[in-house]
Amino acid sequence: MSSAQVSKQRKAFLSQAPPPGYVPGLGRGATGFTTRSDIGPAREAGDISDERHPRPGKKSKTDDDDRSDEEDLNEANFDEFNGYGGSLFSSGPYDADDREADRIYNSIDSHMDKRRKERREKRFQEEIEKFRQERPKIQQQFSDLKRALSRVSNDEWLSIPDVGDARNKRERNPHVRPDRYTPVPDTVLQRAINQTGRHNTLSAAQLAGGYITPYPGTLTQIGGTITPGFATSTHIDLKQIGEARNSMLGVKLDQVSDSVSGQTVVDPKGYLTDLNSITPQSTGDINDVKKARLLLKSVITTNPSHAPGWIASARLEEVTGHIQKARNIVMQGCDACPKNEDVWLEATRLQPDDQAKAVIAQSIRQLPQSVKLWIKATELETEVSAKRSVLRKALEQIPTSVRVWKAAIELEEVEDAKILLNRAVECCPLSVELWLALGRLESYENARKVLNKARENIPTDRLIWITASKLEESQENLHMVPKIIERALSSLQANLVEINRDQWITDAEECENSGSVHTAQAIIHAVISIGVEDEDRLDQWVEDAESCTAHEAYQCARAIHAHMLKVFPSKKNVWLRAAYFEKSHGSRQQLEELLQKAVAHCPKAEVLWLMGAKSKWLSGDVPAARSILALAFQANPNSEEIWLAAVKLESESGEFERARRLLEKARSSAGTGRVMMKSAKLEWVLKDLTKARELLEEALEKHPDFAKLWMMRGQLEEERGDIAVARDIYNRGVKKIPNSVPIWLLLSRLEERNNNITKARSILENARHKNLQTPELWLEAVRVEVRGEKKSIGMGLMAKALQECPSSGILWAEAIFMELRPQRKTKSVDALKKCEHDAHVLLAVAKLFWTERKISKGREWFQRAIKIDPDLGDTWAYFYKFEQQHGTEAQQEAVRKRCNVAEPRHGEAWCAVSKDMKNWQKHTDQLLPLVANSLPIPM
Structure with a gap:
């Protein structure tokens, strides 16, 4: 026996018996304990005998030979209990405990199977029923008919006619044999070809042999020799086929022509056009129409008095193009449902104009009380x-x-x-529309009488009272308007009518739109507090005012603000909201009157004083503005805002000496960093640089944490040309205020202008370490590389910047135009996903449309950017430049006016022009064209 055979017969290692004297773990030194099995059994009298655990008998060689190894998958080697390869513990005996355990497990499985049997059978039955509903058997489909056969009598069975012979006379003649077609075998055809010796094709062998004939496709084979023959040619002439097709089309057109009268039924020129006008219907559509027609026929047959069935059937025929059939069906419906007005209306619609009148007359005879039929009859008349x-x-x-x-x-x-209205209100006394229409046609005195009668007949309608108030307002009886509205509310409440506050406010807006302003305001004052809790009054009234403003009902919003000021006279925010409303939607006189009342109730509110002074200054009344500021000084002594407003008033008016004296007093009484900065700026713009430097040095000693002082000090030295001093000042500034980003930017740009690019990079990197997630520093670093013609490095920095600041609009806006033209649109989509409501991104998208010459879309996106952030001056400047290039003068003027109202103060390009000392006295309308001219056209 070979070694391979021996290895196959050898059992697995874990299945082998241990060698004699084997002690587990002895080789590893595990001899520190002794178990009971080591010393042998020790039993008591009551112990269970070993009969339950018999010793395993010695297995014969035959048993070992029959057992195969783990890889033997023969079916003869399969064991139901252990499987193919046997169990890991198969060497042990299968004793009584094992049998007991298997019996218990089997009983448990049987019990669980019985519990699930009912549920399983129920689910199986439901699935069978569902399947039979979807795919019923033929016998199930005819089961109802089979059951009906049980009720058929014998006479009915006998009266069933026999099946007739449907064949014609010739087919029934027994002497005439029917025609039969029997396919001819291929052998017969081949024999015929061989006998005639002619065929019209060449085999592959013949083509390979290179036989050539002067007549293509006509070869004759005789006795194995191929010679030119006279077989039918297989050459295809496409020209002849096209001529034949045209000839056939002409024949068909001639067949449908009228040869008697000489007029053709089909227009040859418009033939294809007529074909295109035919609505094609697929087989599925035809089948659906047939099913729908069959269903509707069943409906009108089983229930002839069901009017919608007749209407649906007629409309089905109308849709399919059978208009006459639709008319016939709907007229049958009229006969079946003579008291249904919908069927008559449908019949009138389907009939021609000349027959529709007859149909509507017939319908009115059947239904003389139908309003719809009378109105339809009126519509059919032309005179x-x-x-x-x-x-x-x-x-x-x-x-x-x-x-x-x-x-x-x-x-x-x-x-x-x-006359008709007088009769109408007698017949319909509860119709408010008729009463109001009659009141509008009557004179003032008669209208009052009409409205009084209307109130007597309909005491629960508010429109009658509102109309009465509008009537008094039209006659200038303004004192009666609030009285009528108050009486209306009390009368309606007495008649148990619920006062809907929102509905009354809507009525007030409608009154304002119709010109009845006093009625609208009276309604607002009367209903504004109804149903509102005391703690929610302010929020609710603010919401109502904004809603009226959005609906362009400015008088209603003004009335709401007036009521709020009456209830909350000492709240500064309420006065400010009303002042901003008057500034946007009112006149200058209304604003100034409101501000006078505001400062009387809130004298400590500096912003109200300043708004009043600015309004007077803009109107050109400088003395009045000074007097307002003087009163503001008395109410708010040592106020920085009022001091600076007075200085700005004098400097803008050209009174520089007066402004200097005011600033000197302000420095002595309220020497804040901002006052010191304004003092230095005034001396700077007046060309007294020495005085400005002295003031800045003094200010830095007092306020070293005020960043703008360091910035002005360094810029002053730059203007004087002392770069080293300016660099030293900026370095001191960033050490003193490391979180001031503008000082870092000024220092970096100073080094870049002096060709110290490496130094500028290091400054910006140091700034980014001290100011994490600052998009302005990243943007400047990118621009340094781009200006240095190292765009690839700039792209890498931009990627890092977007990772650190993923929601920065200025970075995304810059990244869009750093890409090539084909990739800009994709980049803009990514930017909008990250910063959907950022004005810089919206401005970049508008510029992108500008470069693509999409004028309307560009204008739309400029409008969106302005709406998001009207304080961004760069948007206004780009928008104005866009209109200069693609818009009209009216559009340019509209942008200029809106910019003046918004008064923007921020933006990189805007601040670069507005902060220039040469432009310190220019206003918004003067700065806008300057900023627009300084901007490049997007490319």
């Missing part, structure tokens, strides 16, 4: 007199129909309309 006649007949039948009265009144002149 006004005929319409009047129809409507008067309708009023004779249904005098209480408001719709018919309104239709009749609309056709009459004013005097006749009054």
